[in-house]
Amino acid sequence: MSKPEIECTRVRACKWQGGYSDLTKKLNKKDTKKYGTECNDNVCPKCECKTMYEIKNT
Ligand SMILES: [Zn+2]
Numbered sequence: 001m002s003k004p005e006i007e008c009t010r011v012r013a014c015k016w017q018g019g020y021s022d023l024t025k026k027l028n029k030k031d032t033k034k035y036g037t038e039c040n041d042n043v044c045p046k047c048e049c050k051t052m053y054e055i056k057n058t
Helices: 029-035
Strands: 006-008 024-027 040-043 052-054
């Protein structure tokens, strides 16, 4: 078992922890329109928020 690398910033509401490869890709409509090419954000698989904390293994 590997340790979780990141956790959702909504630690109270969501509590998701996992690795970068567990993140879900979500189409970023604003950037897709802006750049004219498909842009995706890596989001929390539970609540779809975009910001993650890095978990420091001490
Ligand atoms: Zn989350």
